[in-house]
Amino acid sequence: MKAQIQQLLEQTVSSLKAAALIPAELEPRIQVDNTKDKAHGDLATNLAMLLAKPAGKNPRELAQLIIAHLPASTLVAKTEIAGPGFINFFLDSTWLAKQIEAIAASPKAEVKPASPAQTIVVDYSAPNVAKEMAVHHIRSTVIGDAVTRTLEFLGHNVIRANHIGDWGTQFGMLIAYLEKVQNEQASELELSDLEAFYREAKKHYDEDEVFAERARGYVVKLQGGDEYCRAMWKKLVDITMAQNQIIYDRLNVSLSEKDVMGESLYNPMLRAVVEDLTAKGLAVESEGALVVYLDEIKGKDGEAMAVIIQKRDGGFLYATTDIACARYRVETLKADRVLYFIDSRQHQHLQQAWLIARKAGYVPEQVSLEHHAFGMMLGKDGKPFKTRTGGTVKLSELLDEAELRAGALIAEKSADLPEVEKAKVIHAVAMGAVKYADLSKNRTTDYIFDWDNMLTFEGNTAPYLQYAYTRIQSIFRRVGDEAQAGAVQITAPAEETLANKLLQFNDVVHNVAQKGMPHLLCTYLYELSGCFMSFYEACPINKEGVTAAEKASRLTLCQATAKTLTLGLSLLGIETLERM
Numbered sequence: 001m002k003a004q005i006q007q008l009l010e011q012t013v014s015s016l017k018a019a020a021l022i023p024a025e026l027e028p029r030i031q032v033d034n035t036k037d038k039a040h041g042d043l044a045t046n047l048a049m050l051l052a053k054p055a056g057k058n059p060r061e062l063a064q065l066i067i068a069h070l071p072a073s074t075l076v077a078k079t080e081i082a083g084p085g086f087i088n089f090f091l092d093s094t095w096l097a098k099q100i101e102a103i104a105a106s107p108k109a110e111v112k113p114a115s116p117a118q119t120i121v122v123d124y125s126a127p128n129v130a131k132e133m134a135v136h137h138i139r140s141t142v143i144g145d146a147v148t149r150t151l152e153f154l155g156h157n158v159i160r161a162n163h164i165g166d167w168g169t170q171f172g173m174l175i176a177y178l179e180k181v182q183n184e185q186a187s188e189l190e191l192s193d194l195e196a197f198y199r200e201a202k203k204h205y206d207e208d209e210v211f212a213e214r215a216r217g218y219v220v221k222l223q224g225g226d227e228y229c230r231a232m233w234k235k236l237v238d239i240t241m242a243q244n245q246i247i248y249d250r251l252n253v254s255l256s257e258k259d260v261m262g263e264s265l266y267n268p269m270l271r272a273v274v275e276d277l278t279a280k281g282l283a284v285e286s287e288g289a290l291v292v293y294l295d296e297i298k299g300k301d302g303e304a305m306a307v308i309i310q311k312r313d314g315g316f317l318y319a320t321t322d323i324a325c326a327r328y329r330v331e332t333l334k335a336d337r338v339l340y341f342i343d344s345r346q347h348q349h350l351q352q353a354w355l356i357a358r359k360a361g362y363v364p365e366q367v368s369l370e371h372h373a374f375g376m377m378l379g380k381d382g383k384p385f386k387t388r389t390g391g392t393v394k395l396s397e398l399l400d401e402a403e404l405r406a407g408a409l410i411a412e413k414s415a416d417l418p419e420v421e422k423a424k425v426i427h428a429v430a431m432g433a434v435k436y437a438d439l440s441k442n443r444t445t446d447y448i449f450d451w452d453n454m455l456t457f458e459g460n461t462a463p464y465l466q467y468a469y470t471r472i473q474s475i476f477r478r479v480g481d482e483a484q485a486g487a488v489q490i491t492a493p494a495e496e497t498l499a500n501k502l503l504q505f506n507d508v509v510h511n512v513a514q515k516g517m518p519h520l521l522c523t524y525l526y527e528l529s530g531c532f533m534s535f536y537e538a539c540p541i542n543k544e545g546v547t548a549a550e551k552a553s554r555l556t557l558c559q560a561t562a563k564t565l566t567l568g569l570s571l572l573g574i575e576t577l578e579r580m
């Protein structure tokens, strides 16, 4: 909707230039906003105020000129000049009605595909091997997945990159310990508790010199491509990722085994990268190590930042991997955009790796590398979210608790649902609530995890939105089938408000794709539900005195709302249900 008005204004600016009413060299950034108060129309622009000074005109006078040169269109019913020179647009209700009909009828709710479609790599989730996913992994996993789904929905070619931590010297001790466990255990190995496994491996490494010696030997062998070590390593990766897959499936996260592109993938490329950086004069020797000095980033002492890319003992670093990784994503995967969903503490690390990759010519200017950072998950006390005894909370345990709590909520609310259906509702509400709590906050700040705020049918929560959808479905069951929906006519103010809100969906989805911020969609869906509730209160569907035409129109508004809600929630990876 904004885009259409924007287009009209672009044409207007061209006509004003052609008529020499404003200087030809002006290229204003045309902005169109939703109005807060409907008395001021549906949309507004400050274009006249923006152009007034450079055009040497009074803003209100210029607003007049703009309106006079606005091309005729079916969507604008009326314009008005307000205050110092705002132009307000009132949308035509017939046009609005047609749009709502189109939304109700189209599978994508009239969201326009992105143009041009790009190849976009999304780096998200990225747990570590031989560790269980902890609560903090939910942020990258859930936010990254929502943005991934949104980009894909808009027609981009999206490549999911699960950059798991599957490489490093710790694998020596892990292999040695896996070997020990296998030897002692007659049956096929079962590693249900990865945390304990890692702890034990570390303990042996620290306390048993013979074991430690063997572990160090395995590191060298693994890096040399030794078949036995490689197979043992693979086993650890597979066991970990099989456990993580259970969590992904449970959370309805669209990652699978084929999306794994861990640190190990880049290992064979590191030597060539280091050699290339040295040949290009970017990397220089310093105390036996290889270092890149970055003038653009100053360290604490005001000196150029030194980034080590190869240690004195020949080992490579996390930064080296991310340089090779950025190169691979551009040269091999042909990315136009790479989105990294990683916590904000890794910001400097990424800046360094990317700057080096750009200087080396691996990533051309037109490819955008974006760190979509997020803050920490905090407990109600404002401190990092921990177990009662101060340990890290396993993600699987958090999800168990969510199901328990949702069970209590649903037992009360949906007592008469058959058991099988109830179980489905509980699962959808539990996962939806946990995900939505994370998604609905602006990701750049820390957020407080609070069960009571997320598992409730009131406020900006998943259960509230899921229930709003279900409620519309029940209207169709009780009041009339979808076949009775028909031509839209917008008369009541509540209908107009709802219709306007529905038309904003396209802009919101594109905005989420652009900014990598799913909370914009959450806020929108919450507002949409609010508009729907007001509409449903003000505009009865099946009451006496409601004409057949009114009923048909209102049912179409219901349809368009239900479609937008379920589609919007699906972009967030949240399920909706017909009944709850």
Ligand code: ARG
Residues within 6 Å of the ligand: 123, 126, 127, 128, 163, 164, 165, 322, 325, 340, 342
């Ligand atoms: N595995 C890392 C961690 O747990 C995150 C990796 C993020 N991706 C990247 N390209 N560095 O901290």
